[in-house]
Amino acid sequence: MKFTDRIHPTISKITSNQYNVWLVRVLVIIGLGWAYIWSLQGLKVNPELIKTSLPYMTDFLSRLLPPDLSILDVAIKALIETVQMSLWGTTIGAILSIPLALLSARNLSPIWLRWLASLVQNAVRSVPSIILGLFFVAATGLGAPAGTLALGIYTIGYLAKFYQEAIESVDQRSLESLQVSRASWWQIAQYGVMPQVLPLCLGYTLYMFEYNIRAASVLGVVGAGGIGFELVSYIRGFEYNKATTMMLVLLVVVTAIDALSSQLRNKFKVD
Structure with a gap:
């Protein structure tokens, strides 16, 4: 041939x-x-509708300027409350997400347990943060406690999924060596999984904290405290200049936290 x-x-x-x-x-x-x-x-x-709406959009933007700096102290106080809500909400959500992620991981749990844990994740993610805010406002009344609890539950739906993906990407050989040595399920999770995924999970948690500061401003629409409550109050009262001050303060803080969290996430990746 x-x-x-x-x-x-x-x-x-x-x-x-x-x-x-x-x-x-x-x-x-x-x-x-x-x-x-x-x-x-x-x-x-409808392009024609957009064209005819441009004057109204321009008029709305013109009412936002210049910002009214006389309420800067109110804005800073509301912003501090927003950061406090986000910090505690993210912490609560992160703590509750860890066991749920472990139960959802395909390399740690049986299929029936994974199915139940994934169902809980999907159920939490399917509920909008506004609905959670309304629920906790009804339970605890207006203010920061309702917003904190809403952010905590809202965080679970996303961090649990992020943690699960990180757990499923660990080196399988380390888990097999622990299984051969007859380690318990908890020992496998503690010594085989957590050391590998901790830096990545910390990065995810920082990202969620940054996101929750913006989400907290949305929860103010239903009276769940924070800077969003003041922002909505000014907009409803047609005090657009004061609303601009609130948004500018929020922009500065979100930008600063974004830069800080990005540096910390990069450090975790390197380490």
Whole structure:
């Protein structure tokens, strides 16, 4: 048999694989294009309506300026309350997320337990933060306690999923060595999983803390305390200049926390 006869099937196989990859990519692009067209039709965007709305949008923005700095002390006080809500809400959510993530991980728990834990995660994520805020306002009344509890429960739905993904990405060989030595489930989680995922989970927690500061401002709509409560009060009273001051203070703090948390997350990744 000639050399060309021997390599011909290999060349044909490579060509066939390349054709299949190309075909899959084309189908994916077509599918994405159809999805975007379908979504745009559902939005029913009217360019003429946007054009006629521009004067109203410009008028609204003009009312926001200049900011009224006379309420800066009120803004700072409300911002401190927002940070306190976010700190405790994130901490509560992170603590409760750890066991839920361990129970959801496919490399630690049986399928029936994973299914139940994942169901709890999905149930928590499906409830909007506004609904949680309304629930806890009804339970504890207006103010920061309701917002803190709402942020804590809201945090569970996301941090538990992030923690689960981190746990499932650990080195399986370390878990197998512990299993061979007849370590208990808790010992495997404590000595085989947690040391590997702790830096990544700390980074996720910092990101969630940063996000919760913005989420806390939204909870003010339902009276759950923080800077959002003051912001909504000013907007409802048509005091847009004061609302601008609230947003500027929130912008400064969120930017500072974002920069700090980014540095800390990078440090955790390096370590």
